[in-house]
Amino acid sequence: MNEPKRMHPVYMLFNLITYAKALWPIAIFFVFKDINWLQLQWFWYAGITVGIAAVLGFGWMGWRRHTYQLEADKLVIRKGVFFLEERSIYYGRIHSVNTEQPLLQRILGVVQLKIELPGGKTDGDGVLPAISAAESTRLQVWLREQINKEVSEKASIANTVSEANTGADEAVHSQQASLTDIGSNNVSSSAAFSSVQGESPHKQETIFNISGKLIVMAAFTSINIGLVLTFIAGIISLADDILPKKVYERTIEQATELLPGWWGMAIVGFLLAWLLSGLLFVVKYGGFRVTRDGSHIAISYGLIEKKAHTFKAERVQAVIFKESLLQQAFGYGKLMLHVVSSSKQEMIVLHPFIRKQEWSVIMSDLIPHLHVVPIETVCPPRAKWVYFRVDALIVIALCAAAIGFWHEAGLWSLLIVPLTILWDLLQYRDTGMTLSEKQITLQSREIARSTYIVPRSQMVSIVLKGTVFQRKRKLLSLNVKLMGDVAGTTWAVKHLEQADVERVYRWFSRRRHV
Numbered sequence: 001m002n003e004p005k006r007m008h009p010v011y012m013l014f015n016l017i018t019y020a021k022a023l024w025p026i027a028i029f030f031v032f033k034d035i036n037w038l039q040l041q042w043f044w045y046a047g048i049t050v051g052i053a054a055v056l057g058f059g060w061m062g063w064r065r066h067t068y069q070l071e072a073d074k075l076v077i078r079k080g081v082f083f084l085e086e087r088s089i090y091y092g093r094i095h096s097v098n099t100e101q102p103l104l105q106r107i108l109g110v111v112q113l114k115i116e117l118p119g120g121k122t123d124g125d126g127v128l129p130a131i132s133a134a135e136s137t138r139l140q141v142w143l144r145e146q147i148n149k150e151v152s153e154k155a156s157i158a159n160t161v162s163e164a165n166t167g168a169d170e171a172v173h174s175q176q177a178s179l180t181d182i183g184s185n186n187v188s189s190s191a192a193f194s195s196v197q198g199e200s201p202h203k204q205e206t207i208f209n210i211s212g213k214l215i216v217m218a219a220f221t222s223i224n225i226g227l228v229l230t231f232i233a234g235i236i237s238l239a240d241d242i243l244p245k246k247v248y249e250r251t252i253e254q255a256t257e258l259l260p261g262w263w264g265m266a267i268v269g270f271l272l273a274w275l276l277s278g279l280l281f282v283v284k285y286g287g288f289r290v291t292r293d294g295s296h297i298a299i300s301y302g303l304i305e306k307k308a309h310t311f312k313a314e315r316v317q318a319v320i321f322k323e324s325l326l327q328q329a330f331g332y333g334k335l336m337l338h339v340v341s342s343s344k345q346e347m348i349v350l351h352p353f354i355r356k357q358e359w360s361v362i363m364s365d366l367i368p369h370l371h372v373v374p375i376e377t378v379c380p381p382r383a384k385w386v387y388f389r390v391d392a393l394i395v396i397a398l399c400a401a402a403i404g405f406w407h408e409a410g411l412w413s414l415l416i417v418p419l420t421i422l423w424d425l426l427q428y429r430d431t432g433m434t435l436s437e438k439q440i441t442l443q444s445r446e447i448a449r450s451t452y453i454v455p456r457s458q459m460v461s462i463v464l465k466g467t468v469f470q471r472k473r474k475l476l477s478l479n480v481k482l483m484g485d486v487a488g489t490t491w492a493v494k495h496l497e498q499a500d501v502e503r504v505y506r507w508f509s510r511r512r513h514v
Helices: 009-032 042-065 103-108 133-164 166-185 212-220 225-242 245-258 261-285 325-330 359-366 381-429 468-472 498-508
Strands: 067-070 074-079 085-090 096-100 111-116 126-131 204-209 289-293 296-301 307-312 316-323 332-341 344-355 432-435 439-445 449-455 459-465 475-482 490-497
Touching: 009 042, 009 103, 009 126, 042 074, 074 126, 096 133, 096 307, 103 126, 111 133, 126 133, 212 261, 212 332, 212 344, 261 344, 296 344, 307 332, 316 325, 325 332, 332 359, 344 359, 381 439, 381 468, 381 475, 381 490, 432 490, 432 498, 439 475, 439 490, 449 475, 449 490, 459 498, 468 475, 475 498, 490 498
Parallel strands: none
Antiparallel strands: 067 074, 074 085, 096 111, 111 126, 204 289, 289 296, 296 307, 316 332, 316 449, 332 344, 432 439, 439 449, 459 475, 475 490
16 A cells, blocks of 8 residues: 655745735835834844744644545545644545646646545645646556546446346446446546556647737737726725825826826726736736547646646537627637536636637537537517617616716717617627527627537526517527536527527427427
């Protein structure tokens, strides 16, 4: 049996780095206070030294107590300085094993191994935060071998039951196929999946690398407003807390004087947000690469924090093709996959900037069980007024409130009216669906246009909705919910022909008269 092993020695620095990250705003505060460090009393230096030594000592104790041990039927992880925590992970219950390299691990030259169980924690049921790449590979191969043994034993039992109960052949064969599929899906990792038990390893094949030019084009043809606003709000809040009040107020006044009125502030703010969103996108998706190792697809990306996703095509629940307004004008979009991983559902980018004509080729190669088909069923002409009706009432109320509060300046709010009409027309034009034998394709628009391809086997429910106003015009909305956690994932298309939505209901309920 293997002896307990510890993390990589750099794990001792994790505590020091964590405290440094938490205390750096205080350090900036002292810098702006103009403290003469040469005139401080000796006990200040002694206190700082003792504090650093205490943090390093605590890190050393944590490193000694954080161990993992491979036993015959389970992996045991122990950790804790004052309170010992022990977690046993049985090989037969492991859903996936993934390696990650966040920024800290990447700087220190180690990787993080995360082990997930069905219905487990979002951040992993067993985490080894700092091990070498070679040790990570060794662990993955070991776990794959143990999982295969578990599956072989279960399959052997199933065969015995099949021989003893000849009348239940069909059910037992189905159970064996399910067990075999579980065994092939249990551990997901890139290069470590060489076969055990005598099989020859698969050769890793590079499907495509995304050039820096395409990443930049993708970055600046889309904008993540939510991410940008959160980032800017955090910077402003941090500056307000750290900077002296006079410095903060002077900075705001100078910025206001440089910009010509609120229109100038709005334009400059939008351009800065667009630039920041593009830079964040490049940092996140730089070095984008897709490889295939046997039946596993591996996606890796990131300039600062390297991330990797490895999965089998059979785990893809849905495909999403999203087009921003600029990307749609040039015939490009972002291709994403909805993948089940343990208890959580992940939205993985398969290609950040691909021509619309080419995504069907990638789909047929990597995700062959889902097919790209054109949208056949669209909203009827009478549905156009349903889009306008609600939005018109909201816009009129907002414009009236703006004019009543700001008087002449509030008249600028009337510019919202043509924008709302244009948005409603785009929503009406880009809403539709196509029903196939084994999948449904949905298309809708919020700001970007999104196309969803969902197999029937991954749908847990459909909901037909219709307000009184819709039913008078024989219109219905359709909600499709995927299998997954309690919240699940739901996509909707609105204001379709009632007969078309009812046809989807009959298709999903597997009735003959579709």
